[in-house]
Amino acid sequence: MMLRRNFPKALCIGLTLVIAVNILLGFYTKGTLQSLIVGMVHRDLPLPLAEWDGAVIKRLSHLEVELQHLKETMKWSMKRQENVNNTLKQAMEAMASETQHKFHKKLFPDSQLFKEWGEGLSEAQQKKAQDLFQKFGYNVYLSNQLPLNRTILDTRDSRCLQKTYSSQLPSLSVILIFMNEALSVIERAITSIINRTPSQVLKEIILVDDFSSNGELKTPLNKKIKFYNQKYPGLLKIIRHNKRRGLAQSRNTGWEAATADVVAILDAHIEVNIRWAEPILARIQEDRTVIVSPVFDNIRFDTFNLQKYGLAIDGFNWELWCRYDSLPQTWLDLHDATAPVKSPSIMGIFAADRLFLGEIGVLDGGMLVYGGENVELSLRVWQCGGKIEILPCSRIAHLERHHKPYAMDLSIALKRNALRVAEIWMDEHKHMVYLAWNVPLENSGIDYGDISSRKALREKLKCKTFDWYLKNVYPVLKPIHSIVGYGRMKNTLDESICLDQGPVPGKSPIMYYCHTFSPQNVYYHLTGEFYVGALTAETDSEEHCLTDPGKGEKPTLEPCSKAAKNGLYIYWNFKLGGAVINRTTKRCLEIKKDTSGTYVPVLQTCTTQVWKIQHTIRDWGSN
Ligand SMILES: *[C@@H]1O[C@H](CO)[C@@H](O)[C@H](O)[C@H]1NC(C)=O
């Protein structure tokens, strides 16, 4: 079952942009090459479909002009025909107004906000909605109009409805962290929590403001809090950071202020669903060492409609971007859709026994900005004696932003945090994170901060190894120890171009202007394989190997194990600054100019061409 593997959602990390870049790089052609590289500095990358869309939009606006003309004609004729009977006149007016209603000029035909929403908005309304969308990454204009207590689809499996829970559940503190969230979105989260949590367990809602600059989150929010507290005395608390401290620290701030038995640490752009809290509280009451995650549905950033998500477990790749993995067979064999599912990781939002969370070190305050803190907590929980479970009957609707307005490039923070996680928790497998990020193992130039107190915590808690975690909790992730050289691969004939996986889908490697994205990652193994493209290193997916197809002069990229099975030739001799030679035929991978004067990779009798690879492991290839 593949579910939505490799479709990580913005919940854990705002990687829409990264995915877009990767997809785009997959699609590029010689023509888009330069504009693409230049375009990378811009937020909105030009999509290949844009030109086609442009043509359609032009035709539509032509249609609008014609309709406008028709409308004018109708008005004019109505004025002129004084003896027109009233019924007819009204009918025509209705038509005219409908025409006007439906065919306001689309001011932002390329904006994702208006793809499925915004029909009939006046130009001023469109402008306002678009401005708010740019600023927040979701449809604040619509959010401000939707009722705070709106009903959302109950997405639970019907068997959840039959569950009963003890009347003596532990008490709950809900922590909502935010930074420049829209006020109506925060209020809707609060309203859903108040309306859908049994009042006898809901002890408090703690808002943590990570130094927002939005005016509406100051006095207007304070007023709302006062209003809620008049109705529900003491329920709402707010803590404001006086400087930006990042996600992990904000969650810690909330935890420090919490007083209930259980803490649920959530984002503020959520709406909890019916009976979300009972399964969480009951499970933690049973076992205080379990960290639980609800199942997330998506609130569409444009329509605010609820999109139901299937059940999956939360995983991550070697870059520590989150992703979904398929459900374990052991769980499927239970045939109980309500049973907790063991999960290697959490997406970010979770609930825990307040004191147990403290005993294992809450969140690593050394994690900066955003990203990676969820994996750090997950490894710590599993390695230090706890567990993580997803509770199918607890569902939270989460608003996935279209874009993160406040962080241009989250990958910088994630990369840094990922190295920190690797150094604290991953032992002899930590190099995998460096490899995936294409960072040198020594002198990376990336400051991941002081890790001594976290290492001391690991000692104190007598935590297990990462190898134990991989074998027992997350066997999908596959460490590789045969890689000896990695990074950009250049032929000394022209060092401005790099070996590149070429168009995706496809299997023709190319030489392309060097850039910093994963399609140009190359990994050379001591055993002779060259992986080209992003390093996935999972048991159920596959790297692509540079292959000699056996005929012709063009090398190809083939799934490695399939190529090996089919007797294709994927083993090469290579030494840093040396030739890339077929172990059997002694043919070489070289580059040559095609008829258009562009260098292409070819397989030919060796001349004197030599290659370089960016990073080496230990002293491989030094002679
Ligand atoms: C929401 O609140 C309004 C005003 O208090 C009320 O009339 C309405 O019935 C509520 N809707 C739901 C779905 O609870």
Ligand SMILES: *[C@@H]1O[C@H](CO)[C@@H](O)[C@H](O)[C@H]1NC(C)=O
């Ligand atoms: C190497 O040589 C073999 C044997 O002739 C040939 O069939 C194969 O395609 C070549 N493989 C590589 C990796 O160059």
Ligand SMILES: [Mn+2]
């Ligand atoms: Mn979120």
